[in-house]
Amino acid sequence: MTTTSDSRDLSAELLQELPFLRRYARALTGAQDSGDRYAVATLEAIVAEPTLIPDDMDVKAALFRTFHGIWASSGAQTEDFGEISDLLEARAQWRLKHLSPNSREALLLRSIEGFGFSEIATIMDVSETEAQELYQRAVSDMGEMVTGDVLIIEDEAIISMDLSSIVSDMGHNVIEIARTRDDAIAKGKAGNPDLILADIQLADKSSGIDAVNALLEALGERPVIFITAFPERLLTGERPEPAFMITKPYAEEQVRAAVSQAMFFATTERMTENA
Template sequence: MSEDLLRALPRARRYARALVGSQEAGDALVREALLALRRAPPEQGGEQGGTAALLALYRAVSARVPESPPLPGGGLTPLERQVLLLTSLEGLNPEAAAAVLGRDAGEVAAIAAAARERLREGAQAEVLIVEDEPIIAMDLGQLVAACGHRVAGIAATQSEAVALARSLNPTLILADINLGKGGDGKAAVAEILREMSVPVIFVTAYPERLLTGEALEPAFVVTKPFDPMTLAIATYQAVTGGLRLG
């Protein structure tokens, strides 16, 4: 495997996991994409080096998502989910996202705009925020509310997060990794998940540390700093469970 592909793997894993809603299914999708690229290496386009490898991986992952009609109840289509994840979570411009999806850039921009308007139609969640910085926690709460969800509670420490999860039974957890003197957000989530099944979005400045594919890791990772739309699509995917490919 080329060094460029190796460097692209964490971001490809983040995209695939968020797309299908789990570490296991997302990493399996990336493995299939890598095998496909080995059998048929992509033609060199206008991109160079690491960018070309990353877009090739995104393209190979996306090619394994079947086109489907809108979901019952007005949910986002697979194409709309891919466009939002590529342009928001992964930060691609419409031209790059269009190249990944084999679409026209204007079409991709229009799909993204329409899908953003319908994000609030997803199921609403009761969100437990795990964040030790009060101002950041308050900002996250406002963003969560703007996405159409309700803040069930805010925990500043590892022990408080576990206790609140037990008492509140949240339907979504939004957790920072580093809780300072209050402990470890990842450890808190691991303890919570031993007692209940709930989707988790991790917020971190170092996403590559959570995207190695070598251990139990989150399906949803948002990189600090992020904009409201990034959180909106991540929460939508988490609450709706991502795509089911078969």
């Protein structure tokens, strides 16, 4: 799929942006499988009609705009995804119905995917003013819905202090900060957190992913946010992936959005590290 006017390799550009569409779709639906179904449907629509990605438009924005056309037409913002099989998903679906329409999408597009409000307006087919209002409404709505105890697994002292400050300011209670896998497992089992915020690579070269998997095995399902400088290594589609992820270096609004989103609508899939 290549245009001839400017030698643009559309296939390569789409491939580069696909991991981020999959991350976004997974965050919206709360699960890797359902998110990927929407991503596949988006690519199929573009293959059938390449003009959905205009030559004069940023590929990522056009890709997300195509996704949103499918997302909106499916009624996914207000309908459940088939049979609800677990307690977390049932709780999330209930909360979803109490959010202002389109506000969660605006929050994710802005804070997680880094789009400006003018781009969000194009993607969602709303005015720029409405895009800003939707974002602010989501921040307010989600912040009021859920608070809880948080375990932070992070080996860099400055980053862990920053994360702790952000999370505390949101009304959550940071129960512990852990720097290694074993430390995280011990503190997590003792504190039984409602949310885990975990770096991938820890101080003693141990794995934050291993720590999280051990805690999920011991404590049961709960929301998890991973932090990594290399998100593309985890967004491969070849193994279970995190539903929520913050890319280093991060902005405060990214942390706020991810924490609100994870507490609101999260699934925890066991992961293996290959990065």
